[in-house]
Amino acid sequence: MRAIWKGSIAFGLVNVPVKLYSATENHDVDMHQVHDKDGGRIRYQRRCEVCDEIVEYSEIDKAYEDGEHRVILTKDDFEALPAEDNDDIDVLQFVPNDQIDPIMLERSYFLEPTSKTPKAYLLLRQTLEKADKTAIVKVTLRTRTRLAILRTRGKLLMIQTLRWADEIREVDFKGVNSRAKISDKELEMSAQLVETYSEDFTPAEFTDDYQEELKKLIDAKIESGETLDLEETFPDEDEDDDTGGDVVDLMEALRQSVDRSRSSKKSGSKQSGSNKSSRKSTKKKAS
Template identity: 30%
Template sequence: MRSVWNGSIGFGLVSIPVKLYSASEERGLDLDMLDVHDEAHIKYKRVNEKTGKEVKWKDIVKGYKLDDKYVILEDEDFDNANIKKSKTIDIESFVEDTEVADVLFKKPYFIEPQKESGKSYNLLRNALKKTGKLGVATFVMRQKENLCLIGVYKDVLVLHVIRFSHEIRDAEELNIPKTKVLKKEAEMAESLIEQYTEKFDFKKYKDVYNTQLLKIIKQKSKGKKSKIDKVEDTPTAAKDLMAQLKASLERKNSKAS
């Protein structure tokens, strides 16, 4: 793995030199965009809107439009915006992991100690593991400030980039009905949840969609057409809610026995 960021974690007055590595990767099929008429590849080009000519990467700069005029930014301008945050992940506070809403999480990174920071790295890791807390910090990576949480996964420190509050849309804009739920219905739904509760093992969940899509691609290459299974998705009517909950519980119990 190649590191994507080098710097230090600030833990009080303790400085821990570290490297960040992307902890996740996309595993989709590599599909090309083609012209339907002759299956030629569709290319994306960086074109000057005035001349219509393609522009090389080395000739492209970044600019911000201010008062109808562009201000061109150099690499050093981004670094100088906050030199400290470009090199340091300062833990500002600690929170319980249950206090952070799932909707905030964006991307995880593994944290590796560098140089002679093994002991201080282990100190922070062990303390977080024992207290069950997450460190809250901000830092700059790829010319963008990130809010993050630092926790532990399989004896490795992990940094989770999370969203700032202004990046979350207002849920009040959604039209959520205020339909009353009966006590018996609520109790049965809670019982169903308890019946389906188990220890989380993410290895048992597989990317079935890509596997099926690849199967369709191979069949099409042989001139075969895939059999499509029809899926019915009928909303449960309010009057049938209890019956469906009861049937769900009975099905789960019969599978367990």
């Protein structure tokens, strides 16, 4: 894993040298576009609509248009902006953890201590944990200054960049202001449904089915070529799914959902018990 930034966390007179690493990666299968007629790779060219010449990226400037004005901004213009070349993650304030709205979160990065004696790193991490606080910081990445949060994750410190306040849309949907009456019975049944689905969240239990099926398709095509039978490789698993028809009544929908969830959990626990019994009998035979 390669560090993408090196600097320090600075708050007060305390300085914590760190390296920054991307905390996430994309697991999507990489693909490119080809011509369906002959399989040729599709290439994109930057062509000027005035002179019709193909333009190199180094010869491209940017322009802003508002309908009345058109302003061209050159590379020199951008370099003249007061973009910070700052190697510090500046701590602005500490706030309660629950004041960070998840809608503001963008990209995540891990911070590695680079000092030979990482005491300041450990001190900051333990202080944040004990205080149950999140630090609001500013960090300059690729010449752009971003607002971010500094928080703990296990034994690590990490930052997550934030959207600015004016990037969050304010909406007022008519449906949320509805005067529809929710009965106590409906609320009780809905709470039961939530309870039947309640368990600890384990991210590793969930997988990206689409990407797995895509990889399966690619492997099958490598093995069988264009003669691949798609119906045989991907049988329709929804054909025998009996949903019992459309349920219009809200109470009936809740009742059926609770019953279905409970029966699903029971069958799952029976299967688990069967597996345990099987393992016990196998151990006895082995002994």
